[in-house]
Amino acid sequence: xxxxxxxxxxxxxNITGLCSDSRKVKPGNIYFCLPGxxxxxxxxxxxxxxxxxxxxxxxxxxxxxxxxxxxxRVDDVIDAMNQCARLFYSKPADKMLMYGVxxxxxxxxxxxxxRNIRNTIEPCGYIGTISIEYGNxxxxxxxxxxxxxxLHKTMSDMVQxxxxxxxxxxxxxxxxxxxxxxxxxxxxxxxxxxxDHLDFHGTLDNxxxxxxxxxxxLVKQDGVSILNIDDEKYEDLRSISKAKVISYGIDRECxxxxxxxxxxSHYSRFDLVYGGKTYKVKTNLVATYNIYNxxxxxxxxxxxxxxxxxxxxxCEHLPQIDGRLEQIDLGQPYHVVVDxxxxxxxxxxxxxxxxxxxxxxxxxxVFGSAGKRDIAKRKVFGEIADQYCDLIILTExxxxxxxxxxxxxxxxEGIKSTQNIFIEDRYExxxxxxxxxxEGDAILLLGKGDESFIYRENGRAPWIGDNVAVxxxxxxxxxxxA
Ligand SMILES: CC(=O)N[C@H]1[C@@H](OP(=O)(O)OP(=O)(O)OC[C@H]2O[C@@H](n3ccc(=O)[nH]c3=O)[C@H](O)[C@@H]2O)O[C@H](CO)[C@@H](O)[C@@H]1O[C@H](C)C(=O)N[C@@H](C)C(=O)N[C@H](CCC(=O)O)C(=O)O
Ligand SMILES: Nc1ncnc2c1ncn2[C@@H]1O[C@H](COP(=O)(O)OP(=O)(O)OP(=O)(O)O)[C@@H](O)[C@H]1O
Numbered sequence: 278x279x280x281x282x283x284x285x286x287x288x289x290x291n292i293t294g295l296c297s298d299s300r301k302v303k304p305g306n307i308y309f310c311l312p313g314x315x316x317x318x319x320x321x322x323x324x325x326x327x328x329x330x331x332x333x334x335x336x337x338x339x340x341x342x343x344x345x346x347x348x349x350r351v352d353d354v355i356d357a358m359n360q361c362a363r364l365f366y367s368k369p370a371d372k373m374l375m376y377g378v379x380x381x382x383x384x385x386x387x388x389x390x391x392r393n394i395r396n397t398i399e400p401c402g403y404i405g406t407i408s409i410e411y412g413n414x415x416x417x418x419x420x421x422x423x424x425x426x427x428l429h430k431t432m433s434d435m436v437q438x439x440x441x442x443x444x445x446x447x448x449x450x451x452x453x454x455x456x457x458x459x460x461x462x463x464x465x466x467x468x469x470x471x472x473d474h475l476d477f478h479g480t481l482d483n484x485x486x487x488x489x490x491x492x493x494x495l496v497k498q499d500g501v502s503i504l505n506i507d508d509e510k511y512e513d514l515r516s517i518s519k520a521k522v523i524s525y526g527i528d529r530e531c532x533x534x535x536x537x538x539x540x541x542s543h544y545s546r547f548d549l550v551y552g553g554k555t556y557k558v559k560t561n562l563v564a565t566y567n568i569y570n571x572x573x574x575x576x577x578x579x580x581x582x583x584x585x586x587x588x589x590x591x592c593e594h595l596p597q598i599d600g601r602l603e604q605i606d607l608g609q610p611y612h613v614v615v616d617x618x619x620x621x622x623x624x625x626x627x628x629x630x631x632x633x634x635x636x637x638x639x640x641x642x643v644f645g646s647a648g649k650r651d652i653a654k655r656k657v658f659g660e661i662a663d664q665y666c667d668l669i670i671l672t673e674x675x676x677x678x679x680x681x682x683x684x685x686x687x688x689x690e691g692i693k694s695t696q697n698i699f700i701e702d703r704y705e706x707x708x709x710x711x712x713x714x715x716e717g718d719a720i721l722l723l724g725k726g727d728e729s730f731i732y733r734e735n736g737r738a739p740w741i742g743d744n745v746a747v748x749x750x751x752x753x754x755x756x757x758x759a
């Protein structure tokens with residue numbers, strides 16, 4: 278592409294690609310000097326040039342400008358990069374129906390429900406924590422919300438592969454770092470707002486401010502904000518949303534409301550009240566929070582033209598979302614749930630579900646807490662588990678370069694009376710949970726979900742996955758007296 282197509286008054290040199298990492302620049306690329314948390318991209322201009330950068334986009338005054346490259350000074354490099362990414366990849370987001378999902382918990386679940394149901398009428402892609410998926414393509418993501426260059430490149434490939442819609446998880450990091458600024462969403466969905474990511478945002482107000490950007494920036498004329506009326510941030514978001522607001526919930530009157538909710542361990546039922554009419558819904562999703570996730574998805578799909586009854590018909594047999602409330606059933610006489618809960622609210626909700634399914638039998642939880650992330654939540658995890666569990670097995674989560682035993686000790690500060698034990702090796706912890714389970718008990722394996730790696734000192738190390746580990750253990754170690 279010609280540089281002049283990306284910047285007014287720029288020379289007509291050919292550009293081979295866009296890059297914001299000097300180490301990865303290829304001959305003919307534009308290098309964008311981004312301000313970062315650790316580094317300033319302006320410090321790596323020489324390396325970018327050595328690797329063949331043809332154009333440098335910068336915001337600071339430069340001491341030296343080498344011949345052979347074009348220098349373009351802008352006020353805001355991130356903004357320039359977003360606009361260039363959109364143009365270079367031929368405006369892919371403009372060619373798809375774009376659903377953006379944000380909130381503390383439930384983003385992956387809602388994005389996947391939307392994708393699965395939308396796919397029944399037209400091809401829909403998904404970008405988020407679990408994967409990047411479209412057509413026959415399935416990729417492992419580095420981030421929940423990729424940086425703008427990866428994002429627009431991926432969406433461009435989606436368009437080429439025939440996708441008509443895309444469900445994109447929008448993290449608070451992604452919003453704060455302007456990764457989605459060049460996407461005009463059709464629908465912005467809010468799940469809920471509870472404690473998370475204070476290590477990055479500093480305060481809950483900053484965290485909320487980041488989340489709210491998705492709604493402030495929803496400027497499409499027929500855009501829709503889908504908001505959870507039972508969440509404490511509903512009114513704030515409603516008042517800042519520029520687009521039409523549609524509400525969903527259980528406790529209060531709203532546009533898409535679930536009433537008469539019946540929860541079982543393997544299915545749920547409710548009456549959906551919409552537009553003065555009542556629709557019977559049966560779904561294989563379980564737990565109250567998933568009724569919220571389903572309502573948000575139904576609202577988003579219906580508001581973008583799908584037939585309501587057609588959507589409801591799909592709810593009965595939704596595909597299992599990897600590592601999200603995944604019930605493992607090999608015929609053993611106790612319940613086993615693998616779940617990605619890693620926030621206090623998520624922990625509480627899944628433990629409530631665990632208590633609901635095992636009733637007065639034993640609830641066993643296996644979990645840890647990630648190293649180098651949100652230290653304050655560790656004790657809170659202990660307090661929550663103490664409230665619901667009969668046996669707590671503390672183990673490694675993603676320790677990074679922290680000592681898992683020290684993390685476990687911080688969790689223990691919240692445990693007052695519940696029997697607990699620390700077993701560092703996650704497989705061994707799962708084995709012990711299985712050996713301790715008797716008929717009717719429930720085991721919750723929390724925090725890793727579908728992940729097939731554990732972050733250790735030197736980065737990602739392979740992990741067979743909680744679901745594989747527990748299946749092996751169930752077969753080998755189920756208590757014969759259970
Ligand atoms: C905390 C955070 O979000 N960091 C992101 C941020 O890194 P940074 O600001 O530290 O970057 P930096 O190292 O200071 O570098 C600044 C610039 O200089 C460039 N550079 C740097 C070094 C060099 O030699 N040459 C060079 O060109 C870098 O490429 C960058 O453009 O900008 C980088 C480039 O886009 C991101 O890769 C990086 O994500 C890191 C890897 C990360 O782990 N982010 C996580 C926390 C994250 O974003 N998570 C959310 C989901 C959270 C959740 O819900 O659980 C997500 O959306 O995934
Ligand atoms: N609506 C909800 N309310 C509270 N907790 C939820 C909700 N939906 C899911 N959870 C819990 O949060 C966990 C993660 O769910 P999900 O992956 O859908 O959320 P997320 O927002 O995408 O999180 P992440 O971006 O970190 O993956 C689930 O395993 C479950 O324990």
